[in-house]
Amino acid sequence: FPWPLEDGGNIRSYHLLRMLASEHEVMLIAHNRSGIENHPIADLCRVRIVDKPSKALSLTRRYGWPSRWACYLPALGWPETVFDTHNCLSQMANERGQKRTLWSKLLRIEAAKLARLEAEICRHASLVLTCSEQEAASFTKLSGCKNLSVVPNGVDCDYYRSPLATTRVQKLASIPGVDITGRVDDVRPYLRKCTVVVVPLLHGGGTRLKILEAMAAGCAIVSTSKGAEGIDCTTGYDILLADSAPSMADDIS
Numbered sequence: 001f002p003w004p005l006e007d008g009g010n011i012r013s014y015h016l017l018r019m020l021a022s023e024h025e026v027m028l029i030a031h032n033r034s035g036i037e038n039h040p041i042a043d044l045c046r047v048r049i050v051d052k053p054s055k056a057l058s059l060t061r062r063y064g065w066p067s068r069w070a071c072y073l074p075a076l077g078w079p080e081t082v083f084d085t086h087n088c089l090s091q092m093a094n095e096r097g098q099k100r101t102l103w104s105k106l107l108r109i110e111a112a113k114l115a116r117l118e119a120e121i122c123r124h125a126s127l128v129l130t131c132s133e134q135e136a137a138s139f140t141k142l143s144g145c146k147n148l149s150v151v152p153n154g155v156d157c158d159y160y161r162s163p164l165a166t167t168r169v170q171k172l173a174s175i176p177g178v179d180i181t182g183r184v185d186d187v188r189p190y191l192r193k194c195t196v197v198v199v200p201l202l203h204g205g206g207t208r209l210k211i212l213e214a215m216a217a218g219c220a221i222v223s224t225s226k227g228a229e230g231i232d233c234t235t236g237y238d239i240l241l242a243d244s245a246p247s248m249a250d251d252i253s
Contacts, residue, residue, distance in 0.1 A: 001030040001049075003039040006183070008209045009086045012131065012153055014041075016084065021045045031068065070121055083125040084151075087205030088138040090114035096203050119143035131206050132230025153207045160188055160216035191217035196252055201227035211239070222251045 002013035020026050026045035031052045041047055053071050073081065090111045097107030122128050122143035129151045130136040136148045173180045184190065191197070197214040199221065207230035214221050221239045228239055235241040242248035 001033060001039075001041075002028075003041055008153070008206060011209055012086050012206075013084070016151075017041070018044055070117055073121070073124065078124040081121075081125045082127045082129065083121050084129040085118075085135065085139065086131055086153075088118070088135055088142070089205065090118055090142065091138055092203060092205045115142055134230050135206060153209055153212060155209060155212045155216050157216040160191065160213055187213065188217065191219055194219060196220045196222055198248070198252060199223035199227035200248060204229075207231050222248060224248070 002010045002017060005011050005014055017026065017028060021044040027048060028041060028045050029048045029050060032049045033052075052068055073079070093107050093114055094111035097104040097111055118139070119142050122139055122145040125145070126147065128139060128145060128148045130139060130148060131151065131153045133150055136150050139145065139148060170180055172178050181190070191214060197210070197219045199208060199211055201208065201224055204226060208223075208227055211221060211223060211228060211231055211233075215233075215238070223239060223241060224243050225241050226243075228241060233239045240251040242251045
């Protein structure tokens with residue numbers, strides 16, 4: 001369900017829905033979950049909330065959403081479908097499963113299962129949408145499908161001219177000079193007063209809306225290469241890229 005607008009997937013889905021609803025009659029069918037009682041989606045389109053399938057073909061909740069939706073498609077005879085992929089989840093799971101631990105082994109199993117599922121969906125879909133050329137290449141390699149189009153993520157620049165902090169993050173507040181805000185209703189005041197926005201991301205897929213938001217707000221940005229993946233930017237001009245802790249510290253300073 002594309003609400004609240006607290007992560008890239010929800011933000012992308014909400015604005016695609018908003019633009020579709022401006023030209024077409026749309027019905028949103030979404031799984032029931034907590035936190036969706038008060039939302040503005042009903043102002044855009046008809047909404048139908050359904051329970052999640054009793055069996056989810058997933059070892060982890062983070063990567064399980066394709067299996068929760070794909071189970072409907074074969075039963076419906078694979079109807080005409082546009083598959084919007086804001087992440088290549090099999091690639092993300094595989095990247096996180098490279099360590100020699102039991103959890104990493106489970107993630108590699110999950111990655112292989114997700115790859116088969118994503119490939120099947122792509123092969124049956126009438127159109128596959130990705131948010132970057134890199135993601136398009138990943139899905140082409142994964143499934144062999146050619147019916148892909150890139151719909152990049154974007155932000156409202158005029159608007160710009162986190163969930164509650166975890167226990168691990170809250171502990172950082174003991175460091176002098178570190179403030180933990182938790183979730184904020186509007187990130188713009190924080191962007192306006194910051195010196196640099198740091199994106200130390202090591203794993204992930206799609207493109208980072210937080211970087212586009214920072215760019216729209218005119219902030220200096222230091223990111224890992226993975227964090228800026230899929231965004232057409234030039235290091236040393238639009239952004240500084242650093243892939244080690246010492247180089248990131250140097251760029252921030």
